[in-house]
Amino acid sequence: MSNILGLLNIGQSALLTQQKAIDITGNNIANVNTPGYSRQRLVIQQSSPVRADGLTMSTGVTSDPAIQRFYDQFLGTQLNDENATLGRWQAQKEALEKVELMFDDANEFGLSSAMNAYWNAWQDLSNNPSGVAERTTLISTGQFLSSIFNQVYSNISTLKNDIDTHVDNKVVDINAMADRIAELNKKIEQVEVTGHNANDFRDERDQLVFELSKMIDINSYEDGDGNVNVDVANGKPLVQGTATWDLVTADNAGVQDVYWQSSNGTNVDITTNISGGELKGWIYARDVSLNDYMTQLNDLANTVRTSVNGAHTVGLDLNGNAGLDFFTGTGAADLAVNAAIVADTDLIAAAGAGEGLPGGNGAAINIANLQNAATMAGGSTFGEYYSSLTGKVGSDVQAADFNHEHQTTMVQNLENYRQEVSGVSLDEEMINLVKFQHAYNAAAKMITTADEMLDTILGLAR
């Protein structure tokens, strides 16, 4: 367009385009630290040329209404998968580390030393079967032992309740996030139907899906309309376009199970189908690890109770009567020294059947020897059984810790890859800023030049 007004048009398009580019650069700089932000670029292209005076003349610069967003879809999916595994181990580690504190044997306050003290008290009693001090000590070590059983067991039960609360809260969070994703699906469709890119909404939605993946393992995919659909637990839809399905929790045999609510309102139990995310970590710790520990504690408490009672009831107390049950209770939770014996230490049966009183100590010796008897299933002693339980708790924590650390590094690395594509580099933006600013200045200079040219022409006419 070889006329001066055309020149002004080129200058104007250049000014506007460079200004938009600076605008976007500024936005990138502003969001350098925003989680989930993907850097943006103005797509700059030449305007359509025109034919004039036998020449094909260019007409300046223009920009695509769709602003480019740097994003790697494949990386996003991988990151979500790894994030689900990270969430799982993080939750499991947190839960198990709390259990580990209850097996406080590294500091010699645990069940192990309580058991040693208890069996030794029986040996002391065998040395002086009618001694009041020995009998009183035996009662107190027995009470200490049962109180530790009670305490560890009830602490684990409390922890299970805490986990139930966590599960409830997570499910509420998941539903809220599903709603927000559906909302964003709607907004993105509205924006993009006009040919624009809904970059900010997409970033927000990707970030939401990423956060959601930490809570529960998801399968997410984008359909042809730009909607993100999210499935959980073996293909149960959570978000499809603008529609959402709710997860609910309900009590099932004493623990909170997770249900998926279908469109017609029926609840489907998906607890065992959840395979990742914090929900999986909490549920696994609760339903597998903690249950296992509680079962073993119960086994131990029950075997201690029945074998001590077995030996105690064939013995004779100081009144010459057969011994009562030394321990009462039905498991680790309610193990206790028989209240009658606590009230009257004479009822401790130290003498074996047929032995003289009060010097007989056959029952005391038999009970003291239980410490070294292979009484537990698998042919281990009480002490061995307990130390293998402690070892199991320890190695469970160790495994969770190891996996958590590995997974953290994994997510960190993927996050770095994501940053490599989507992240804002300030140096790069500064260079762009300088680049666009110079272009802007030059365009302004061109307009001044065109202005002077017009002046010159108008001066001729005077």
Next chain:
Amino acid sequence: MRVTNKMMADTINAQLMRQTEQMAKTQERIVTGKRINRASDDPAGMSSALSYRKTIASLEQYNDNIANGKLHIDTVDNLLDMVTGMLREAKEVAFDTAPDMRTELAADVAALRDQVLQMANYQIDGKYIFSGDTTNTAPYTSATWLYNGDAGTKDVIIGENLSVNMTADGRAIFGPDGNNVFDIMNALEAALLLPDPVAIENQIAQLESATDRIDTVRAQNAGVYKRLEATENHYAYFKVNVQEMLSKTEDADISEAIINFQVQQTTYESTLATSSMILQKSLIDFLG
């Protein structure tokens, strides 16, 4: 590779976190002196530490039991030594044929008999030691001279499922009812008072066999004592070994931990130094 600002910040953050975590762990080892502060620090080590601790607690208890047993044997042996001395004196009286002193000698024998009774009814901590398991019942009374206890023994646990028994049955020590040391001395007293020289001489053999019976018990006790002592010595040695194993399992090597800590600290400081340089500078500093 395209390096972005957030990436640098995140990476530095993660590294610093990891390093401070390691330092905290090493610090904990130095402060507690222990390598294993919770089960997950070394699950297998924790299991063996618990079993070593159980062994140590048991050994200490066995040593208490053994000390109790040794004290018992010491006391019994002292008493029985005195009893044999008295029996010897009674025997000397029986040998003494001086006819004009017999009434006084009979009184001597009665006194000796009462002293033996006192020994036989000796109590440790309020409990009779020669009446079997019926430790609240005096084994002998001057009314009947019959044994009132039972056949129970004094039992001491000295190891895993291992106990030793010591004779506490008065009949095994002082002789069966009707022919125990008191009956013999009563017979001697009566014979002296009559006087009946044949009966007096008869009691000499009886007193000798009573002494033999007591000596047998003392020899048995000496055997048990030796066994207790040998076991005690063995346990003292064993306990040191187990304590060493325990220490090797759960104690931290302090010098190693301190060196580790210094290495970690150096790494930490150099990370801080380089990070501050990387994070502070950008192109902005050099643009007019």
